[in-house]
Amino acid sequence: MPPSPVTKAVIPAAGLGTRFLPATKAQPKEMLPVVDRPVIQYVVEEAVAAGIDDILVITGRGKRSLEDHFDRNAELEQLLQDRGKADDHEEVVDLAALADMHYVRQGEPLGLGHAVSVARKHVGDNPFVVMLADEFMAPELDLLGGMIAAHADSGASVIALMDVDRDEISRYGCAAVDPMSDPLVRIREIVEKPAPADAPSTLAVMGRYVLTPEIFTELEQVRPGVGGEIQLTDAIASLLERQDVLGYTFSGGRYDTGVVLDYLKVIVEIAAGRQDLGPGFRAFLADFLARPTS
Numbered sequence: 001m002p003p004s005p006v007t008k009a010v011i012p013a014a015g016l017g018t019r020f021l022p023a024t025k026a027q028p029k030e031m032l033p034v035v036d037r038p039v040i041q042y043v044v045e046e047a048v049a050a051g052i053d054d055i056l057v058i059t060g061r062g063k064r065s066l067e068d069h070f071d072r073n074a075e076l077e078q079l080l081q082d083r084g085k086a087d088d089h090e091e092v093v094d095l096a097a098l099a100d101m102h103y104v105r106q107g108e109p110l111g112l113g114h115a116v117s118v119a120r121k122h123v124g125d126n127p128f129v130v131m132l133a134d135e136f137m138a139p140e141l142d143l144l145g146g147m148i149a150a151h152a153d154s155g156a157s158v159i160a161l162m163d164v165d166r167d168e169i170s171r172y173g174c175a176a177v178d179p180m181s182d183p184l185v186r187i188r189e190i191v192e193k194p195a196p197a198d199a200p201s202t203l204a205v206m207g208r209y210v211l212t213p214e215i216f217t218e219l220e221q222v223r224p225g226v227g228g229e230i231q232l233t234d235a236i237a238s239l240l241e242r243q244d245v246l247g248y249t250f251s252g253g254r255y256d257t258g259v260v261l262d263y264l265k266v267i268v269e270i271a272a273g274r275q276d277l278g279p280g281f282r283a284f285l286a287d288f289l290a291r292p293t294s
Contacts, residue, residue: 006148006210007054008122009047009129012115013040014060014106019259028063030133032257035271038069039257041095042136048098050144052129056102056122058115067103072096111229116211117219125213127151130232132207138253144208147248150184151210154246157239159187160208161247162254166196173205173233177247185247187240192226192233203247205233206254215239 017029024032030040040057047055057066073092080089102122106115116130129144137143147158161175173192177185189200209232218235225231236245255269256262271281 004126006127006129006151007052008126009052009055009131010058010116010119010123011040011043011047011055011131011133012058012106012112013063013066013133014058014109014115016060016109020263026062028066029257030063031065031069032263034255034257034263034267035274035277039136040066040133041069042255043131043133044070044098044101046136046139046144047129047131049139050129050142050148052144053099054102055099056104056119058106058118059103060106060109067101070096070098070101111224111227111231113219113222113230113232113235116232117216117230120216123213123216127157127210127212130207130209130211134256134258135207136255136257137208138255141250141253143248143250143253146183147208147210150246150248154244155212156244156246157212157215157236158184158210158246158248159190159236160206161185161203161249162206162251163202163249164204166199166202169196169199169202169204170194171204173236174199174201175203175205175247176200177203180246183249185249187236187245187247190233190237190240190245192231203249206250209236211236212239212243214243 013028013030015029017024020029020032031038034042044055059066077089077092080092104118104122106118143160147160150158159175164172170193173190174194175187176189177187180186190205191200215235218238219230222230222235222238225234239245255266257266271277
């Protein structure tokens with residue numbers, strides 16, 4: 001029997017964003033702008049492009065603006081109409097119709113695994129996608145689409161993996177794998193944030209997962225791990241004892257907004273690649289870099 005189609009995505013967005021204080025004292029880090037869109041909008045648009053039409057955002061205190069962003073705003077829409085700004089009006093109306101958006105609070109920030117477990121009632125007995133809101137992927141990658149197709153062929157959970165420098169592996173989950181047909185590998189072992197000397201490979205877990213509903217049983221039983229939190233990686237390691245879990249390898253096209261320096265790099269890359277902004281922005285950058293330093 002073929003697996004059920006993947007139509008639901010879960011986006012954990014309950015973190016406090018302490019790396020970006022004071023900017024995130026009164027606004028969610030997921031609403032920080034990358035050029036002219038908040039971070040989370042890129043992630044939602046990626047999900048929709050992959051065929052997802054039902055999105056659950058896991059929120060926490062102070063995250064109400066996430067809901068407002070994807071909701072209708074009658075006053076703004078009327079103002080744009082009255083001023084003849086048809087393109088802007090169409091954009092904000094279409095934003096509210098991207099997908100069926102749902103929201104639930106995590107309650108306590110007990111880790112990524114705990115945040116995913118909160119989605120159990122909404123997801124039910126269906127496979128689903130988890131997308132981290134501080135990572136988004138270049139559309140031309142079609143990473144999520146490829147992962148969903150791999151799940152459809154295999155029925156297995158599929159985890160995004162990218163090779164990183166060994167001295168960076170302690171920032172990520174890490175997988176030891178056996179080869180399959182490129183870009184797929186079979187995950188043999190997976191651990192959360194290992195020390196570089198202890199890492200079983202340099203394949204890092206990136207923020208895209210296609211998971212079978214059995215992950216919820218593992219999340220119920222997993223104990224707090226790194227940082228005293230319920231780690232999704234630990235639940236996947238437990239799932240490995242009962243089911244195949246595949247890795248979907250890729251390189252490039254990943255944008256990380258989780259740390260300030262990478263966030264600035266994202267803005268430069270996105271702006272420089274835009275047809276409407278790129279030529280002028282690249283000219284500015286060239287001029288800026290040519291200026292003498294004091």
